[in-house]
Amino acid sequence: MSTLFKHLRVHQIFGANTDVGKTVLTSALVRASASRNNKVFYLKPVSTGPPQDADDRHITRYAGSHKHLLHTDCLFRYEEPVSPHLAAQLALERNGVKGAIPSDRTLVDSIANYIRRCSSSSPQAAHLFVETAGGVHSPTLSGTSQLDCYRPLLLPTILIGDAKLGGISSTISSYESLLLRGYSIDAVLLFRDVYYRNWEYLKPYFEERGIHLAAIDYPPPRIADLEEDLVSTEQYYQTLVPQNGRSDIYEVIDCLDACHTRRIQELDSLPRRTLDTVWWPFVQHGLVKSEKDVTVIDSAASDFFSIYSSHETTQGSLLTPQFDGSASWWTQALGHAHPELTLAAAGAAGRYGHVMFPQATHLPALKLAERLVHDGPGKGWATRAFFSDDGSTAMEVALKMALRAYTIRYGKRLDAQAKKNLGIIGLKGSYHGDTIGSMDACEEGVYTCEWHNAKGYWFEPPTISIQQGKIIVSLPPALMATMGSTTSDIDVGSLSWAYDVPIRLDTPLAEVYREYIARTLQNLKVNGGLELAAVVLEPLVMGAGGMIFVDPLFQRILVDVVRGSSGSSNSWTGLPIIFDEVFVGLYRIGMESTGPLLGVYPDISVNAKILTGGLVPMAITLASDSIFKAFMSNNKTDALLHGHSYTAHPIGCAVANKTLDIIEKLVETQHWTDAQEKWVKTSCGGRNNVWSFWDPDFVNTLSRMPKVDELMTLGTVLAIKFKDEQGGYGSHSAQTLLQSIKGSVLDEQSVSPAPGGAPFGINYRTLGNVAYFMTSLNTPSATIRSVEDRIWNALDKSLAS
Template identity: 65%
Template sequence: MSLLFKNLRVHQVFGANTDVGKTLLTSALVRASATKHERVFYLKPVSTGPMQDADDEHVKRYIGANKDRLHAACLYRFSEPLSPHLAVQLEADKEQTEIPVPSDETFGSAVASHIRQNASGAPSYSHMYVETAGGIHSPSLSGTTQADAYRPLFLPTILIGDSRLGGISSTISAYESLMLRGYIVDCILLFKDEYYRNGEYLAPYFAEKQINVATFDPPPPRHSDPSANFDLTERYYQSLVPPTQEGSIFNVLSHLDACHSRRLEELESMPRRTLDTIWWPFVQHGHVKGEQDVNVIDSAFGDFFSVYNGHRSKRTKKSLLEPQFDGSASWWTQALGHANPALTTAAARAAGRYGHVMFPQATHLPALNLAERLVKDGPGKDWASRAFFSDDGSTGMEIALKMALRAYAIKQSPPLDMANRKELGVLGLKGSYHGDTIGAMDACEEGVYTCEWHNAKGYWFDPPYVGIRKGKVHITVPESIALQSEGSVNGDALQSLSQVYDVKQRLDTPLASVYRTFVSQTLDRLQKKESPALAALVLEPIVLGAGGMIFVDPLFQRILVDLVREAEPSKTLPVIFDEVFVGLYRLGMETSGPLLGVHPDISVHAKILTGGLLPLAVTLASDETFQAFLSENKTDALLHGHSYTAHPVGCEVANETLNMLQKVVCGDEWKEAQERWSGAGDTDSPRVFSLWDQGFVEAISHLAPVKEVMTLGTLLVIKTQDDSGGYRSNSAQALLKPVVAALNEESPNAFGMHFRTLGNVAYFMTSLNSPSKTIRAVEDRIWSALSNAHS
């Protein structure tokens, strides 16, 4: 919803506090703009109090000789001079009727729509001012603090400072509140005061931050006679805005115009500068045809990027910024939306208290609280005893591999020497992916992600997988397994996803016997081979992410775990769950252990762990795993670490994320989603469901271009009809290309979409707190693209 125009320079005006002269100085800016341009716009989104005292009326009253150039408006007006959230309630009480309180989304949309209308009618270049009410954190109509309610608009800001006693503190505090939310503050204005002289302190203070501070003479005292008061006030404005168009107020206008121009120039230059200097991950630069292929993200909020499109189209009087749905949840990291103020505040809190501190043989509260929470009450509950911190999922997995290989090596009789330890391998599934560091790559078979030093060490089963075809849930069993069964086990439809994920009930089915026989025979055959000796079972539970969003039959994974643990003690394999992608409610469940009915010995968690704000990973381990490294010999320790191990900022953000997740998953949106999915609430079945609508998922599974669909939690996966398939395919990208472009600005679905594909597989992902309204709009866009392709 962010807005930026070439022909209209828009600034919002915040006050450091109430009664700091916000309307007086805004009126001066409006009046000065009116002397220089054909048209000037003023918007007071919310006004409370008598009409004669309304700020928009004040601006009209003192516009001077250029009344015809002013377009002033107010969107929501209430008669009681109270905070907006109270004024709307009192209005309802007076009228003895229920007045709908606009949500922040409705409020923001109304402001954005008004700004767009003004831009469409503005001449070649104009100014607009949007004046907020009260102070930075004065409540909006919904009760949300104004700083948060206006944030989706992301308008450049003028801050009116406080010239009174205590004003230095309130001005700096207001500025820091804006900074925590990412606002661009272009200047600070305040009145002069010969006694407190706040401006003299604030000017050099903010000069270090490259922010201009301008001071102005205060207005004359209010006169009791309205006519005399008007004359006094008019002469005051004439002194601030002289006909010569010289002085401080015009210097401010020039500065604001320069800020606007610099922002436009910077955005326009970013595509070329990017192509000249940046090497992107997972991008073939040979396919990048020019600047139009660079996605310039100016800001982000909630589920949306705000992207600059001036380099892609000639937009005269339309916003150069467009909302773009973050369809991959920014590579699976977003849990609570971009720029979440609670997470930002948590990061600042820890940064201010600690910065970063050394962690070996030390502790601090954010790390300790997080470790205890994950081990005792979170995904490690009932099996883990320790938490080891690292910086991302790939390194977290390398730590997990080190733990597992050591645990296996020392329980051999005699314990394996170093030469034999180097030959150990792992057991896993085809299509696995555990990160891009070389050690994590070695735990996967050869594939498109591997590199020159890759040395695959292990064996990988071709797994059966789950998908929805023509509205029916199917389990597809690979030929390697089907050939060993006496009858056909392929293609049978199940009644519901809940039936698929009721692993306990399925353990006694014929298919379970087929899996058990196949895995047992394969393991027996592998044990007879000399190399490599298998020392760990490494699984991405439920879904293989980067390998193609493959929903593995959970029954197969359960049987794998059972069988590697049924061997004689020295031959049992430590089990690693790579839950970097699927963990912490990405698929609707905190962890996959309870669903599979087994716990791992080691698990890795990242991405959602910090709500997508910054990198942090935690490897959880059982006590048996920890004991494998415990001795009097220093070199037996887990000699692995990072300079930023247990970074306090990451740990504090993770704690805040976990707090918020509990509210989200127990909230109405999740309960309603669970109720919408048939079978999701059965008491005897696992509570599997999706935030994506069941009817929509089943409907698109019938479309001709779609081979199959699958969904759980926040994830929707669409596999196209492409016989060549695989990562190198471009079919999914081509098929869904229509969803990328934004629709007409006036449409309720006026946003573009950014999504990622894995060859012939397109996937879409929401945050955990994405509003159902947003998800339904995304579904409409996907349906339109697929059904049009069908026709």
């Protein structure tokens, strides 16, 4: 991950093209830094070409009278004067070796380790220059673009512009490519070509963007006689870096130093400024005691944040990696700063910006609607897709659809007041968002406000969990009474059995559920009161309510009883069924949608969160044809008069399409297959659609720990409920027990999964006495294993306290 030191100023040097003078101008920067008595480091991660012509040798040769302050190094050297990816391949072919090209991770870790060594070896002020090869998109050893390979390090950047014909375009294009990936460009340097005069155009262009540009005289032409050439080149550097300390190069050094200082000062100021200005969601500000309680995120890449601390860590850096243990509130699907998603967003922004959507169309929106309806979670039942902003607003849309459909069918017997009081059937512990209507579809609880008017009836559902290594269905008191049982827990043997709904439909427990639900609904009808107009469910897992894994059999039978059959028809029956799949949808729990597992499909469903890979907000409400037709007439006021300013915004649609493209490939990878097979082979008895990225042995061991009440996992989600008499949302037990994992720790025998190999912490969220952890869909298994070790160690150590 990114590093930042008070005393070591690091800059990575990219070129707008090959042969633009990166090494020449870097030599001048190195020489100027050393002339001010700074210790200077120079790193060439990858060098190609004859050793005598290597860039690090040129740097050393022309370091000037302060050469003793300079340390140069090269990590990977190849003799063929070609692109790094080809040079590495040719070296393998020449030696008769296959498949040994250093990976991006190896390269990035090597650079990060070198930076840390530089920092630890120089307690006084020092400068480090990391020079790349070729242009910004020249490939690394693996073939990955340099911009993407080096992105986890996110080092402050110097761009060497192109002074030749076409150089204006290549320089600006390189700058934009850097910008799209989050790099900070502190300075631009290029030669002062008196014919093309590119610097005259580029200087105001970059200065308008707050970036210092320096135009530097060309070096003299090469002289055939080596000794004369050395003298001529040395004189050139003496001119660029005069002893009086005043020149364009010194101005660049001053600029780089100022950028470094300003960055630290700004990061230092963020906690105080935030505490003075920001009102956080879901945070009791009265419990935030000091600036140290504010997590300052400098950047993010893959599954990790770079967290700033005003005090240097044991590694010397002010930045430390922290695993994003909640997938950034369940939105991350492919890791942070995924370049393909960024480019998709940029492309749509450049083509459309935002455009009006009513009675209009554009390709990103239409493609997204078609794939969700015909090939995605709506396949086989949905015919329409309605766009909105986020999960909560999409649920508002779903409720409007369902209530209108119900009213159209039964409205003749309902007066205006009755229509306003229509209620829903749901489950205790459900949560459908923070807008007022979505909150009204839940019982009153910690999230509701003074206007809350709970409208409906909520069953307390049976749940599934792993307790002491056993798969347990836990019954609520009402169901225990129905069964005449004295125990709430039923050992169902395996996850495979627990989630095999078709087989379980013929069990005695299914009949108990069926009778209980039917009797309860009949009593509600007989006793009058609220008219129930829809069923609203979070299928399989209720997220914000405490990561409650509901027995799927109960949800299936609830739908069957309400519909009066064991399946759906072309028109909704009984009541419209809404599936809120904002949390669980699109493979968050290992399956694209929950309908196939439950064996029934909704009339309306909602998807968000993973839909856009965590980059931009967007949500989709899918509806069946019979729901859609409830709004059809010749009267405009009968239409679904609901919308958002950014409905179907092209940027969100383009990002969603790209996210789904990537996910389609991910589900076929060996990474997924290996995780699935582990669960199939375990005593827990998983199946292809019931499995987890979390290791079954780890889950089994954790479930047996004394302080763990129960836990459960599916797909990317791991939820741990701790024993706590207080329990509930107000409990601090989960936060207290796992507090130690937030710190940056690395076992001496372990390899850090964080890019750069630094010790890492874990950023996680709790719901009272429930702690949950979440991965992306592409989190490497090695990273998950490291997180598991940290969780286990924290709980193991808590036993002694």
